[in-house]
Amino acid sequence: MSGELLETVIRAQRDGYPVLVAAADESSETVETAEELGATVVPVAEDEQDADDRLDALARAARDRGYPGAILHDAEKPIDLQGTHTRLRESNEYAIRSREEVDYDIIVGIPAYNEEIGIGSTIHAAHEYADKVIVVDDGSTDNTVPIATDAGAEVIEHEENKGKGGAVQTLFERVQDVSFDAFVLIDGDGQHLPQEITQVADPVREGDADMVIGSRYLEQDEEDETPAYRRFGQQVLDTLTLGSSSQELTDTQSGFRAFSPRAVEELELTTDGIGVESEMIDSAAQNDLVMEEVPIHVRYEGIDGQTYHPLHHGLTVVSFVLQLVRDRHPLLFFGVPGVLLMVAGALYGVDGILIYRATGQFYPAKALVSGFVTIVGTLGMFTGLVLNRVGNMVSD
Structure with a gap:
C-alpha cells in the first residue's frame, strides 16, 4: 500500500489539498516519506488499528485543525479528488469516505x-x-x-x-x-x-x-x-x-x-x-x-x-x-513498408540495369533513387524486427 499512499499524498498536495496520514508506526519509511512530502502524521493508538478507527481518528484531527471538511481515504485504490470533493460540498456531512457506500x-x-x-x-x-x-x-x-x-x-x-x-x-x-x-x-x-x-x-x-x-x-x-x-x-x-x-x-x-x-x-x-x-x-x-x-x-x-x-x-x-x-505492432508498421520499399528500390534498380544493357545509356538518377529507397526500406525492416523483439521481451 506504500506506493498508493505516497501517490495519493503527491496528487493531493499538487492539487492544493492538505493531507493527514494516520499511522501507528511513525518511524516507518513510508510514513517518514509522506511527512517529507508535506503530509501531517496523526498518531493512532493500539486500539485504533481497524481501518474504520483510523479514518475516524483522521476526521477528528481534521476538525481539530479547523479544516472545513474531510475526505477519508484508505489508499487501497486511486482517489478521484475532484469528484469526491464535489460530493463533499454537496453533502451535509463534515467528512465523507472516498468510496461511496452505496x-x-x-x-x-x-x-x-x-x-x-x-x-x-x-x-x-x-x-x-x-x-x-x-x-x-x-x-x-x-x-x-x-x-x-x-x-x-x-x-x-x-x-x-x-x-x-x-x-x-x-x-x-x-x-x-x-x-x-x-x-x-x-x-x-x-x-x-x-x-x-x-x-x-x-x-x-x-x-x-x-x-x-x-x-x-x-x-x-x-x-x-x-x-x-x-x-x-x-x-x-x-x-x-x-x-x-x-x-x-x-x-x-x-x-x-x-x-x-x-x-x-x-x-x-x-x-x-x-x-x-x-x-x-x-x-x-x-x-x-x-x-x-x-x-x-x-x-x-x-x-x-x-x-x-x-x-x-x-x-x-x-x-x-x-x-x-x-x-x-512495430513489425507491421515498420516492416511491411520497409519490405515494399526494398522491393520497389530493387525493381527500379533492375530497370536501370536493363536499360543500360540494352542501350548503353546510364542514368545516375535511377541508381541514386534505387539505392536510397532500398536503404530506407532495409532500415525500416530492421527497425520493425528490433522493436518487435524488444516488445516481446517486455511482454515476457
Whole structure:
C-alpha cells in the first residue's frame, strides 16, 4: 500500500489539498516519506488499528485543525479528488469516505463540451433508466454546467478543455470509487436514445460481457439517419481500428458503451482526444476483456452541437490508430513498408540495369533513387524486427 499512499499524498498536495496520514508506526519509511512530502502524521493508538478507527481518528484531527471538511481515504485504490470533493460540498456531512457506500445498478456518464442545447433533456431521460448520472464538463463556455446541475446530475468540471478522452478518463476515475453493476457512457448532444441504456447495459449486468458497444450498423435499418459520407468514414476507421486490435466489430467509433467494474479497472486510457473509442477496443483486447455489440439507434436530424467536423474527427482518429499500430505492432508498421520499399528500390534498380544493357545509356538518377529507397526500406525492416523483439521481451 506504500506506493498508493505516497501517490495519493503527491496528487493531493499538487492539487492544493492538505493531507493527514494516520499511522501507528511513525518511524516507518513510508510514513517518514509522506511527512517529507508535506503530509501531517496523526498518531493512532493500539486500539485504533481497524481501518474504520483510523479514518475516524483522521476526521477528528481534521476538525481539530479547523479544516472545513474531510475526505477519508484508505489508499487501497486511486482517489478521484475532484469528484469526491464535489460530493463533499454537496453533502451535509463534515467528512465523507472516498468510496461511496452505496451499491448502484446502472451509472450513466456523460462527457460534455458546450452541450447546453441537449444536455438537460438527456440527463432527465437518463435518470429514468439509471441510478446516478455523472457529467464531466470539459471546459464549456456556455451554460452546460448550470443546466446539468439543475437537471440533477453530479457535475465534475475541467478548468480547461482537455478533449473527449480526458473527460472519459475523469469519469472512469470517478466511478472507481463507487460500487455498480454497469457503467454506461452516452453523448450529451441527444444523439443517443436514453431508453436504450438498459439494452446496452444488460450483457454487462448479466455477466456476459465486460464492454458492450452500441452499434449503429449491427442491424440494417431503413430509417437510419447516418449520412452517407459519415458511414463511409466510419467504415475506414473501423478497418483501421479492427486491424490494430484483431477484433470483429461493426461500429468501433460508437460513444454509446457499457462497462463492467473489471473493465473500468483494467482499461488503460491515455489519449485525451477523440481516439479514445479506438483505444478502449485496443486496451480491452490487450487485457482479454469480453466485448459484445448490441444494436442501437441514433439521431442526426435536428441535433445541434457537433463538437468536431467529421473530416477533422476522421483524420484525428486515423492518426491515433496509426500510433497504436506503431506501438502494438512495430513489425507491421515498420516492416511491411520497409519490405515494399526494398522491393520497389530493387525493381527500379533492375530497370536501370536493363536499360543500360540494352542501350548503353546510364542514368545516375535511377541508381541514386534505387539505392536510397532500398536503404530506407532495409532500415525500416530492421527497425520493425528490433522493436518487435524488444516488445516481446517486455511482454515476457
